[in-house]
Amino acid sequence: MPPIIRKPMAQSLSRNMLFTISVVIVAFDQLSKAWVRGNLQPGVSTAFVPGLLQLRWVRNTGAAFSLFKDSTVVLGLLSLVVALVVAWWIARSRQQPTWQGLALACLLGGTLGNGIDRWSAGYVTDFLELVPIDFPIFNGADIAINLAVACFVIDALSSPNPPSQR
Numbered sequence: 001m002p003p004i005i006r007k008p009m010a011q012s013l014s015r016n017m018l019f020t021i022s023v024v025i026v027a028f029d030q031l032s033k034a035w036v037r038g039n040l041q042p043g044v045s046t047a048f049v050p051g052l053l054q055l056r057w058v059r060n061t062g063a064a065f066s067l068f069k070d071s072t073v074v075l076g077l078l079s080l081v082v083a084l085v086v087a088w089w090i091a092r093s094r095q096q097p098t099w100q101g102l103a104l105a106c107l108l109g110g111t112l113g114n115g116i117d118r119w120s121a122g123y124v125t126d127f128l129e130l131v132p133i134d135f136p137i138f139n140g141a142d143i144a145i146n147l148a149v150a151c152f153v154i155d156a157l158s159s160p161n162p163p164s165q166r
Contacts, residue, residue, distance in 0.1 A: 013101035018090045021102070025109025029140035030116060033125040040127065051131055058137050059123040072122050079115030083108060099155035107148035113141030 040046060040057040048055050062069035086108040090096065096104060117124040126137040 012095040012097055013105075015090050015094055015096070018096060018101050018105040018108075019087075021105035022090075022109040022112065025106065025140070025144045026112045026116070029109070029113035029144070032140050033113075033117065033127070036125055036127045045129065054129050054131055055127050056129045056137060057125065057127045059121075060126045060137075061123045072118050076115060076118040079111050079118060083111045083115060086111065097155065097159075099151045099158065103148045103151035103155060105148075106144040106151060110141040110144030110148065113139070113144065117141075 036055065036057050040055060042057050042059065045054045045056040061072050063071070063075055086104055090101075090104050090108065095101075114124045124139065124141075126139050126142070128139060128143075129135075129137045
């Protein structure tokens with residue numbers, strides 16, 4: 001049997017790759033939300049993975065955990081500022097360290113996904129509901145933002161140099 005050759009994870013990602021990842025996240029997020037708005041009734045639960053995940057469309061005018069309810073304009077502006085800063089951060093260098101780059105791409109995609117909702121509809125379409133635990137209903141953009149946080153943590157913990165020395 002031939003030996004298994006494992007390629008190491010790339011040490012950096014190009015800005016084009018990061019923008020591509022962001023676009024894929026936004027596309028998936030917006031397509032899934034469009035499907036939800038076209039196929040589900042607001043507030044009605046539909047089993048998706050029985051006992052684990054159900055679909056229930058809610059119109060969220062706040063942020064995570066329903067914080068800042070009815071603050072669409074402020075949250076829309078915050079989304080815009082964060083998206084612009086992250087896009088600038090990605091664009092300013094040709095390469096980003098892998099985990100930091102993935103964090104930036106996920107943060108940009110998630111921020112734009114929810115920002116598009118706020119700017120176009122005045123609310124964010126949330127629809128993924130965990131059944132076994134009492135947890136806020138969320139969407140693909142929210143997942144991307146949480147993955148960004150996880151990637152930033154991994155980057156910080158796996159870097160041989162403190163952030164000030166990078």
